[in-house]
Structure formats: C-alpha cells, structure tokens
Amino acid sequence: MTVGILMEKPSAARNGSKAWGGTKGTFDGEQYVIAHARGHLYEFAAPDKMVDPSLAGKYKNWDLTNLPWDLRDFSWANEPIKDTAQVRNNVKQALSGCEEIAIATDWDESGEGDAIAINALVELGLTDKKISRLHFTDESEKSLQQAFKDRRPVQSVHEHPAFKKARFRSMFDFASMQWSRAATIMARQSGQDTVLRQGRLKSAMVKLVGDQLKAYNDYVKQPFFQNRFRDENAVVYTNPDEPRFDRANQVPQEYTASPVVRDSVEMRRTAPPKLLDLAALSSMLVNKGVKAQLTLKTYQAMYEQQVVSYPRTEDKTITPQQHAELAPLADRIAAVAGVDTKHLTHREPRKTHVKPVGAHGANRPGPNVPSSLDDVEQRFGTAGRIIYQTLAKNYLAMLAADYEYEQHKGHVEKYPDFKGLANVPKKMGWKLVFDPDAGDEDTASDENESAHGLGTGAEPYVHEGANKRPEHPSMKWLMKQLEKRDVGTGATRTSTYSEVTNAKAKNPLLVEKGKKLTLASAGEMSWLLLPGTRIGDLSLTEQIYADMRAVAEGSADPDQLLTRVADWVREDIEVMTRNADAMRATLGLAKTEVSARAEGVWAAAPDGAKKVSFKKVWAGHEFTDDEIGRLLAGEEIAFEATSKAGKSFSAKGRLGVSEFKGRRYVGFQLEVPDRPEAWCKRSFSEDEKQALEAGEILELDGFVSKNGKTFPAKVSWDAKAKRIVPHFDDKKSKPRAKARV
CATH class of the missing domain: 1.10.290 (Topoisomerase I; domain 4)
Structure with missing residues (x-):
C-alpha cells in the first residue's frame, strides 16, 4: 500500500523529503509519495456563477436593491484559482494511484490547512480513498517523522471538524462582500469612484484607528496646579485628596519642609516579557x-x-x-x-x-x-x-533571571497623607538581554524608578500637571487593541494590516507615516460610515469564532447560522445610509446619481487578466451583456452614441486604462480615427475621405438617425478633434467645392 502525502507548498514538501528520505520511498515500513499544493488551489466562484442563471443579474450588479443576498441561492461551488493548473495536475497524478492519502498541510486552529487539502481532494475526485491526517508542530525532521507514525484517520472529509470550521469562516467572509458593496455604493453616491472594503478585521482596524485619531485630535490640554513634596532623591510625595487649582497663584502656601518616614522596604521581581507573536514582532x-x-x-x-x-x-x-x-x-x-x-x-x-x-x-x-x-x-x-x-x-x-527591585514606601512626617514610592533596581536579569520597549518613546518608563530610593527630607512645591493626551495610533498601539479585544490572530492581524496599509493598492484604508498611523481617504469614508453598524462592532469576530467552534463540534448548522447575515446586512445598510449624510457633510461631498456598472475578468488587461468594474453606460449608450463580454475579452465594439450636446455619433473602441486627476481607472475608450471613416452608420468612400481631409464641406445622403430614418446632411472633418462636424440648417455654410459622389 502506498500513502500519498499532500503538503501545503513546495518548501514543506522539501522538508518532508528530508524527514522521510526522499520524494518517494519507504519510511517506517510503509511506501509513500509526496505531493504538494501551492496554498489554496480552489476558491468560491463569483456570486453570479453560484446561482441559477435567472438570478445572475441580481448577484452580479452592484446595487443596493440587490442586497442583502439570500445565501440559500448559492451552490457554494469552487473554481480553480488562476495559474494553478499544473500544480493541480501534479497533485492528481501523484495521488491517484495511492490507497491512502495523508493530509499534511499546515495544522492550525483556524482549519485553513485542512480546507486547502480537502477542497483539492474533493475537486480532483480523490475522496474515494482512505484519508488520514498528520499533526505536527513544525516541519523539523523529528516532528514530521513522528507525525507520519501517529497519523489519524479522517472518517469523512465533509464532516472533518477542522474543515467544517474553516469552510464556515470562508462562507461568512465571502458573504461579507455585501458590506463592501454597500459601502462602495455609498461612496459612489457621494461622487467618489472608490472601493470601500469592509470585513471583520478590516473594519475593526478602521474603527479603532479612526476613533483614536479623533480622540487624539480633539484633545484639549487642561492644566492643573497642586501642592506636592519632593525629596533630595527626586521622589515625589502626593496626597490623592489634595485639591487641584486652575492657576499656580491659587495654590495655598500652607506646607513647610519635613523629614521623610520610611514605612516599608519589600523585594519584588518581574518575569521576562511574553514570547512574541507575528503582530508584536x-x-x-x-x-x-x-x-x-x-x-x-x-x-x-x-x-x-x-x-x-x-x-x-x-x-x-x-x-x-x-x-x-x-x-x-x-x-x-x-x-x-x-x-x-x-x-x-x-x-x-x-x-x-x-x-x-x-x-x-x-x-x-x-x-x-x-x-x-x-x-x-x-x-x-x-x-x-x-x-x-x-x-x-x-x-x-526567558532563560535569564527575573528583574528584581526593592520597593520603598514612605510618607512625609508632618503631613502623613502625602505618600511616596520608589523602586530601586537590584538585579537587572532579563532586562540585560531584551527590552521590548527599547527606543519606543510612546512607552513610558517606570516613573517610580530611583537609583537611591527614598530621601530623608522633603520640600513642598507647586506641581504643574495636565490631563494626558490620548496616544497617537500606531501599528504597535493597534495590535495591542486588537489583541486586548481578541480580534484575529497575530498572523491574520499582520497580513490584514499589510493589506490595508499597502501604498501601492488602489484604495488603501490606512496610511503609515513613520511610526504613526492615519486614515487614508477611503479609510476616512469607511470610518464615517461605520458608527452603529454590526460590521464595525469589534465583537463580531468573537461571535464568528464562537460559531466556528460550534460548527466544528457539530452543535450548530452552518447554513442556519448564515441566515442571520441577511438581517445584519439589511440593518447595516439602513445605518450606513443615515451615516452617509453625515459623511458627505464632514467631507464636503454632494450626493450624486450612481451610474450602473459592469464587472468581470478583463482578459486583455495590461498587467494580466484581472477582475475589473467599469461604467455600464457611455455617452448615452448602455452596453448589452454581449458587448460587455466582448469588451472583457479585449475585443473592439461599435455602437451609436449621443454627445453632451444631444447629437448622435458613431463610436468604436475597447476597454482601456485612463487617468483622471491622478487616479487610474478602467473604462471604455473611444477609438479616435486618424481619418474620417464613417458617421451615423454611413461609411465614406475614399474620394469623400480625401475631400473631407482637404477641408471641404460635403453635402451627402444616406445618414441614419437613432430611430432608423435616413437623412441628408452637410458634414466636414475637424482634423484637430478628429471628428465629423455636421452642419444642420446652416444656410450660411456653402460647400467650398462640388460634393463628390
């Protein structure tokens, strides 16, 4: 019997080969062969491809009237990811002859590795074999060797708990595209041709950063003045009940110098900082x-x-x-x-x-x-x-000693309500190895640390303080907030953060300026739309994670859980619609009509086939489904259009990338002829072309209007604008030469 081992990526397969003795052979008395994926090989098809053809338009077009989706309409069918054909063929060829297939993709709590493997096995028709699972902590030789020996059977790929968990999360995240569509429509209704990406983690990041920026920018310093004592070692003694005043000259001078009484000395210690995750690193x-x-x-x-x-x-x-x-x-x-x-x-x-x-x-x-x-x-x-x-x-x-210090506590003898505290370092321990806050000015040092401890006498003084300004958001601050609220994992926080701060992306949500973090234009619009929404609620991820565990345990039906999404989307659209008015007022935008849009995969895109969205109406002409398909295929189309002046003209062109005010976008591009070719469905002869190019005005028959009627007209050629100019009812204009027929 041969065991086919399916690993997640080429590097994993190389480590497996080292552990087991080659890409195929015998290990622990069993024959094996290694195959590898390249991450995910399959993904859910586009929404309009997973529903009955009669519903395709509803799920393809971006329109609020088409939301929320009825997720019961979806087949949840997978389709191959682009450029994975060779990898998929290699996996099928390597595993088809095996009696057992051992899943050896990454093993993590989210179940993503299991989803990568099982989706591939299902789509490649390999689930009729014995299936097992390797569990390993890392890809070291010992770990992989032991995992092969201890592999566990998978009774049913569809009921495999890790797969069920990962599939439910993928279904929810796919369904969350509805929030992105809704927010994007709100932006376009405000005259902004931008995509506002929403999601459990993206929206949480935007909400946290936006709220903290507001607190930071709204900060108003409120100084106060108060009596305090200070000894010769700079230790400060305070009384929590001592009144505060708005001005220094209001503070009563009622205290005099006094000896200091030491109340206690206690040895204390702190353990090394916790190990890092990817977000902290x-x-x-x-x-x-x-x-x-x-x-x-x-x-x-x-x-x-x-x-x-x-x-x-x-x-x-x-x-x-x-x-x-x-x-x-x-x-x-x-x-x-x-x-x-x-x-x-x-x-x-x-x-x-x-x-x-x-x-x-x-x-x-x-x-x-x-x-x-x-x-x-x-x-x-x-x-x-x-x-x-x-x-x-x-x-x-972690291998160093604890940091140890003496904590001295004392009070001012004459005024015992004034108390002081000093931490005197004794053994630096782990601080000699690693300081996680080194060089971080946002992290305050221990204000009570003192090399000498409490002094012997204290003098009164007027202390000037102020309310503390909220910290400016940074990546470090954001990751701490997400961890505190248990939103995402260290790895997903880092990968999502990388995505939303990518300056090369079309619509980044956040902007890094040195160590500081601010909202990008799209992020600011998104933040203003989020208040009161469920997608902007940080507890949503906690809810989804609880649902994932319930699905894995078999105590919840994923389809039933997903039925709630429609109500969430419906409620959030209502909230976003109200928030959009405030957003426009804040950003100085006006509500505008939204043009219908077409979307699909543009096969002839300059940088390779990719999903695009473009205006469905151009110069008064709405592209048909056939014309949209041809445009996406890179073909040229021709149609009758109407100018802003209300005049009809023949248009010919294809999809292209244009630029407006520094923003690049995909849309229909008119092919501008170098010579006069045709106008209103009438083509010009070679003699007519030459006459028009020579500047003549020709009086010709056979032009066809939008309603199909034939009419005569005088026309000329504007060489600079490269277009035909009609001369209707122009009694003053006369042909400069006899019209040629």
Missing part, C-alpha cells in the same frame, strides 16, 4: 523601518529554511518538548544574537512561558541556527537580520 520592526509586508515575506522565507518557527501560530507559549528541543541550542543562538551567556542563568522551563498546551508554539528561533547575523542578512536581507536578532533575544530573555 511586526510592530517592533515597523518602528525600525521594516514594513509589515516585508516582515511577512521574509519570515516565511526564513521558516522554510527552519531558521525561525512556524509563522501563523496562535500560541503564546511553548510546550515542554519544544523547550527541550531548543534549550541545547541556546548558547549558539546567543552567540549569533550578541547575548552574553552569563546572563542565561534560568535554564529550567518557566511556568509562565512553558505549558503543556498548544500546537506550533509561540514564534521563536528555529532548529537551524545560522552561523552569524551577517549570514542571516546575506540570505534574508536586513529585515531577516532584525527578525532573527529580535526573536532570539526575546526567547533568550
């Missing part, structure tokens, strides 16, 4: 000038070489086994990262960082330790160097 790198997109790309390349651990983990700790595997490499990792091993005095597993739960474990260095940071940089660039050094120091801090 990427936030630190953004502060060093490395964009999130580059972090993702570089980290993936490093993982494929086992230099770092699995990227898309949801774990915040590592398992005892993972600790045992990495601990022997600690000194080599320290040498590469520039950490003195004398600080690594706590080699035993910490209960705060090492727990017998999880799968892939938190992000950390991998089993293949590089020879140096220069080696890392040569292989993975500057970003790779920073990634490895940061991950290495974060991991090594």
Whole structure:
C-alpha cells in the first residue's frame, strides 16, 4: 500500500523529503509519495456563477436593491484559482494511484490547512480513498517523522471538524462582500469612484484607528496646579485628596519642609516579557523601518529554511518538548544574537512561558541556527537580520533571571497623607538581554524608578500637571487593541494590516507615516460610515469564532447560522445610509446619481487578466451583456452614441486604462480615427475621405438617425478633434467645392 502525502507548498514538501528520505520511498515500513499544493488551489466562484442563471443579474450588479443576498441561492461551488493548473495536475497524478492519502498541510486552529487539502481532494475526485491526517508542530525532521507514525484517520472529509470550521469562516467572509458593496455604493453616491472594503478585521482596524485619531485630535490640554513634596532623591510625595487649582497663584502656601518616614522596604521581581507573536514582532520592526509586508515575506522565507518557527501560530507559549528541543541550542543562538551567556542563568522551563498546551508554539528561533547575523542578512536581507536578532533575544530573555527591585514606601512626617514610592533596581536579569520597549518613546518608563530610593527630607512645591493626551495610533498601539479585544490572530492581524496599509493598492484604508498611523481617504469614508453598524462592532469576530467552534463540534448548522447575515446586512445598510449624510457633510461631498456598472475578468488587461468594474453606460449608450463580454475579452465594439450636446455619433473602441486627476481607472475608450471613416452608420468612400481631409464641406445622403430614418446632411472633418462636424440648417455654410459622389 502506498500513502500519498499532500503538503501545503513546495518548501514543506522539501522538508518532508528530508524527514522521510526522499520524494518517494519507504519510511517506517510503509511506501509513500509526496505531493504538494501551492496554498489554496480552489476558491468560491463569483456570486453570479453560484446561482441559477435567472438570478445572475441580481448577484452580479452592484446595487443596493440587490442586497442583502439570500445565501440559500448559492451552490457554494469552487473554481480553480488562476495559474494553478499544473500544480493541480501534479497533485492528481501523484495521488491517484495511492490507497491512502495523508493530509499534511499546515495544522492550525483556524482549519485553513485542512480546507486547502480537502477542497483539492474533493475537486480532483480523490475522496474515494482512505484519508488520514498528520499533526505536527513544525516541519523539523523529528516532528514530521513522528507525525507520519501517529497519523489519524479522517472518517469523512465533509464532516472533518477542522474543515467544517474553516469552510464556515470562508462562507461568512465571502458573504461579507455585501458590506463592501454597500459601502462602495455609498461612496459612489457621494461622487467618489472608490472601493470601500469592509470585513471583520478590516473594519475593526478602521474603527479603532479612526476613533483614536479623533480622540487624539480633539484633545484639549487642561492644566492643573497642586501642592506636592519632593525629596533630595527626586521622589515625589502626593496626597490623592489634595485639591487641584486652575492657576499656580491659587495654590495655598500652607506646607513647610519635613523629614521623610520610611514605612516599608519589600523585594519584588518581574518575569521576562511574553514570547512574541507575528503582530508584536511586526510592530517592533515597523518602528525600525521594516514594513509589515516585508516582515511577512521574509519570515516565511526564513521558516522554510527552519531558521525561525512556524509563522501563523496562535500560541503564546511553548510546550515542554519544544523547550527541550531548543534549550541545547541556546548558547549558539546567543552567540549569533550578541547575548552574553552569563546572563542565561534560568535554564529550567518557566511556568509562565512553558505549558503543556498548544500546537506550533509561540514564534521563536528555529532548529537551524545560522552561523552569524551577517549570514542571516546575506540570505534574508536586513529585515531577516532584525527578525532573527529580535526573536532570539526575546526567547533568550526567558532563560535569564527575573528583574528584581526593592520597593520603598514612605510618607512625609508632618503631613502623613502625602505618600511616596520608589523602586530601586537590584538585579537587572532579563532586562540585560531584551527590552521590548527599547527606543519606543510612546512607552513610558517606570516613573517610580530611583537609583537611591527614598530621601530623608522633603520640600513642598507647586506641581504643574495636565490631563494626558490620548496616544497617537500606531501599528504597535493597534495590535495591542486588537489583541486586548481578541480580534484575529497575530498572523491574520499582520497580513490584514499589510493589506490595508499597502501604498501601492488602489484604495488603501490606512496610511503609515513613520511610526504613526492615519486614515487614508477611503479609510476616512469607511470610518464615517461605520458608527452603529454590526460590521464595525469589534465583537463580531468573537461571535464568528464562537460559531466556528460550534460548527466544528457539530452543535450548530452552518447554513442556519448564515441566515442571520441577511438581517445584519439589511440593518447595516439602513445605518450606513443615515451615516452617509453625515459623511458627505464632514467631507464636503454632494450626493450624486450612481451610474450602473459592469464587472468581470478583463482578459486583455495590461498587467494580466484581472477582475475589473467599469461604467455600464457611455455617452448615452448602455452596453448589452454581449458587448460587455466582448469588451472583457479585449475585443473592439461599435455602437451609436449621443454627445453632451444631444447629437448622435458613431463610436468604436475597447476597454482601456485612463487617468483622471491622478487616479487610474478602467473604462471604455473611444477609438479616435486618424481619418474620417464613417458617421451615423454611413461609411465614406475614399474620394469623400480625401475631400473631407482637404477641408471641404460635403453635402451627402444616406445618414441614419437613432430611430432608423435616413437623412441628408452637410458634414466636414475637424482634423484637430478628429471628428465629423455636421452642419444642420446652416444656410450660411456653402460647400467650398462640388460634393463628390
């Protein structure tokens, strides 16, 4: 019997080949062959392709009257992803002759890896075989070898819990396109030809950043003045009940100098910072000038070489086994990262960082330790160097001692309600290895830290303070907010953030300016539409994750859960419609009529076939379905159009990319002839063309109006504008030469 092992991508297949002894052969007494996908090979078809043809128009056209969708109309059919034909053929050829197929795609809590594999097996007709699943924490040889030996049977691919979970999430996220369509229509009703992408995580990011920006910009400093004491070591003594005043000269001078009484001295300690996830790591790198997109790309390349651990983990700790595997490499990792091993005095597993739960474990260095940071940089660039050094120091801090300090508490002898506190560092411990807030001016240092502790005497003074200004949003701030609200995982936060801040994207939602984060034009419109909507509610993701777990457990029907989406969309459209008036008032926009639009895959796009949307009406002519199909295919079409002056003219052209006020868009482009060819369905003879080019006005018959009537007219050729000019009822105009027939 041959076991076909389906892995997620080529790099995984290479690691599997190392673990099991080749792309095919025998391992642990069983014959096997390795095949690999390239991420997702299939995706849901377009909405209009998954419904009865009689409903295609409703699901294809972007119009509020077509929302919400009835998801019961969908077949939820998959279609191949572009440019995957060779990969799909290779998978089918490799696995068709196997008696068992073992799923060895990435194993994560979202079930995405299982969805990649099972969708491929279903669409390729390979589900009639015995199916099993490999569970591995990473792609190291030991992990993959053990996973092969311990693989578990999959009784039914359609009832496989991880697949059901992932499929439900994909169905909901697909259905969430309705919110993007609704918001985009609102933008176009405001004269803005832009796409406002909405989604669980995108909308949460926009909402958080927009709200925080408003708080930051609306900040009004409110100073106050208050009596306090300060000793010779700069320790401040305060009384929480001491009154505050608006001006310094209002503060009563009622206190005199006094000795300080020390109330207690207590030794305290703090454990090393928690292990990083991709979001926290990427936030630190953004502060060093490395964009999130580059972090993702570089980290993936490093993982494929086992230099770092699995990227898309949801774990915040590592398992005892993972600790045992990495601990022997600690000194080599320290040498590469520039950490003195004398600080690594706590080699035993910490209960705060090492727990017998999880799968892939938190992000950390991998089993293949590089020879140096220069080696890392040569292989993975500057970003790779920073990634490895940061991950290495974060991991090594776990092996360092606790940070220890003495906490001194005391009070002013004459006025005991004035109390002070000082933290005196004693052992720096892990702080000598890794400081997660180094160089971050937004993170306040310990204001109570004092090298000498409490002094012996304190003097009164008038303290000037103010209400604290809200922090300006940044990637680090945003990731903390999302984590606090449990919205997304570290990996999905990072990938989505990379997408919405991509300056090369057509309609980015957020803009990075150094460390600061602001709303892009599309993001500002989106933020103004979100208040009071469900898609803008941060609890939506929590609801969907709960639903995913219920679906996986079999306690909830995914189709039944999805029926709620229609009500959510309907309610949010009503809210967005109200919000749109406020949005237009805020941005100085006016409500406009929205032109009908056509959409589809433009096969002849300059940068390769892609999905596009363009105006369905051009110069008074509405393109038919046949004309839309021909335009998308790259063909030229001809039709009768009407000028702004109400005059009829023959138009010929094809789809193209134009630019208006710096914005590029796809639309019908009129083919402008170099010579007079035809007008009103009448073609000119060669003699007539030459006469028109010579500047003559010709009086000719045989022109056809829009209603099909034939009429005569005097015409001339405007060489500059490259168009025929009719001369109706122009008694003054006379042909400069006899019209040629």
